[in-house]
Structures are given as structure tokens and as C-alpha cells.
Amino acid sequence: MDTIQQPAFECRKLTMRYGKTLALDAVDLTLMPGRIVGLLGPNGSGKTTMIKLANGLLQPTSGEILIAGSAPGPESKSFVAYLPDRDFLPPYMNVTQLLEFYSDFFADFDRERAEKLLDSLGFEPKQKLKAMSKGTKEKIQLVLTMSRRAKIYLLDEPIAGVDPAARDFIIRTIIGNYAEDALVVISTHLIADIETVLDEVVFLKKGHIVLHKQSDEVIAENGKDIDHVFREVFAC
Numbered sequence: 001m002d003t004i005q006q007p008a009f010e011c012r013k014l015t016m017r018y019g020k021t022l023a024l025d026a027v028d029l030t031l032m033p034g035r036i037v038g039l040l041g042p043n044g045s046g047k048t049t050m051i052k053l054a055n056g057l058l059q060p061t062s063g064e065i066l067i068a069g070s071a072p073g074p075e076s077k078s079f080v081a082y083l084p085d086r087d088f089l090p091p092y093m094n095v096t097q098l099l100e101f102y103s104d105f106f107a108d109f110d111r112e113r114a115e116k117l118l119d120s121l122g123f124e125p126k127q128k129l130k131a132m133s134k135g136t137k138e139k140i141q142l143v144l145t146m147s148r149r150a151k152i153y154l155l156d157e158p159i160a161g162v163d164p165a166a167r168d169f170i171i172r173t174i175i176g177n178y179a180e181d182a183l184v185v186i187s188t189h190l191i192a193d194i195e196t197v198l199d200e201v202v203f204l205k206k207g208h209i210v211l212h213k214q215s216d217e218v219i220a221e222n223g224k225d226i227d228h229v230f231r232e233v234f235a236c
């Protein structure tokens with residue numbers, strides 16, 4: 001008998017206002033485990049706001065967001081691996097200290113996996129974060145995030161600052177390092193680079209979901225790739 005799966009991520013009439021700005025307007029969205037989902041939208045469409053709400057960094061104005069059935073909080077932090085869209089690690093730390101920091105903070109951190117990945121990328125143990133280029137910092141932050149054996153990965157713009165060759169590495173790291181029953185949500189507007197790994201896409205426009213479908217359905221219905229569909233939907 002099939003067991004009924006609980007959604008990994010659920011928004012119910014989720015609304016977020018910053019003063020007069022309505023960033024999310026009564027959004028309903030259900031994402032199931034075992035999927036890689038692209039949260040796609042132009043600047044200011046509400047992607048970061050939704051991811052921050054999922055991490056409990058913001059409180060909704062109204063409606064709710066549920067992570068594996070509960071409101072975000074200390075418990076969900078133990079199984080949600082979050083990659084913010086900005087630097088978030090102490091800049092004075094070197095590679096070894098960062099590995100120790102993650103091992104101390106996250107019970108699900110697979111240090112061996114992180115060490116192997118960092119070694120294959122040529123990182124040196126004594127290399128300090130503050131001396132790394134923007135793209136190199138993004139790589140180490142992604143390796144640390146994806147080396148958690150999390151149930152849910154929320155990646156906010158993981159490829160924005162890196163060159164096309166490094167983007168391929170990042171995409172391989174994402175698909176090579178998550179458990180098959182985990183949910184991966186990737187927010188980006190660089191769709192062409194990432195669309196081949198997406199099972200589902202969510203198009204967010206001015207705080208509304210204008211499309212939520214399986215990637216292959218979007219391609220079949222439109223006869224073009226997701227990047228081109230996105231450009232049409234969001235044409236200025």
C-alpha cells in the first residue's frame with residue numbers, strides 16, 4: 001500500500017508586506033519531497049522573501065508557511081540546509097575552521113564528503129574566506145550547504161556570482177549530493193544554466209505564482225525550453 005507523503009514545503013495564503021510593498025500576496029504552494037524545484041522570477045518578485053520566511057528569518061504578515069508540516073523554527077533548522085544570497089560565514093575563518101564550524105553546528109554535516117569535494121576543487125586547509133574571490137566563496141558555501149544530509153535544501157541564487165564553468169560544477173554538486181527523498185528549492189533568474197536539472201518550476205511575478213508545473217510539461221506544452229517560456233512570461 002502506498003503511504004501518503006507529507007508536503008516538504010507548504011504555503012497557505014502566505015502574505016508578506018514590507019510597509020506599503022506587498023512582496024507576497026496570498027500565495028498557495030505545495031512542494032513534495034524528492035523534487036528539485038526552480039523558484040524563478042525577475043528581480044523583486046518575492047523569491048528571497050519566500051525563502052527567508054521558510055527559514056523563520058521573517059514572520060508572515062498573514063497566512064502560513066509549513067516546513068515538513070510545522071512552522072519554521074529551531075526544529076526545522078536541524079533539517080533545512082539554507083544557502084543565503086549573500087556571504088554569511090565569518091570572513092576570518094580558514095577552510096579547516098569552516099569544516100569544524102559546520103561539524104559543531106549541524107549534526108547532519110558529512111565532513112568527509114565536504115573535505116573530498118573541497119580537495120577536488122583545490123582548496124587549501126589554511127585558505128581564509130576573506131582572501132577568496134566572490135565565485136570561490138560561493139563554491140565553498142555551496143559545498144558546505146550541500147554536505148549536510150538535510151531533508152530540505154533552500155538555495156537562494158547559488159550561481160549568481162560564478163563563471164559558466166563553475167556553474168556546471170555547482171549544478172553537479174547540487175544533483176550529486178542530495179538524498180533522493182530530499183526537496184531542493186533553487187531560486188534564480190539564470191534559468192538556462194540550471195533548467196535541465198529541474199523537475200518542477202514555479203514562476204513568481206510580483207508576489208503571485210503565475211505558473212507551477214513539471215518542467216517537462218512546460219517544455220511539451222510550449223514547444224520551447226523553460227528559459228524561453230520565462231522570457232515570454234516576463235517580457236518587459
Ligand SMILES: Nc1ncnc2c1ncn2[C@@H]1O[C@H](COP(=O)(O)OP(=O)(O)OP(=O)(O)O)[C@@H](O)[C@H]1O
Pocket residue numbers: 018019021022023041042043044045046047048049050189
Ligand atoms: N527589507 C525590506 N524592506 C522593504 N522592502 C523589501 C525588503 N526586502 C524586500 N523588499 C521588497 O519586496 C519585494 C520582493 O523582494 P525579494 O527580495 O523577495 O525579491 P527577489 O525575487 O528575491 O529579487 P532578486 O531577484 O532581486 O533577489 C521587492 O519589491 C523588494 O523591494
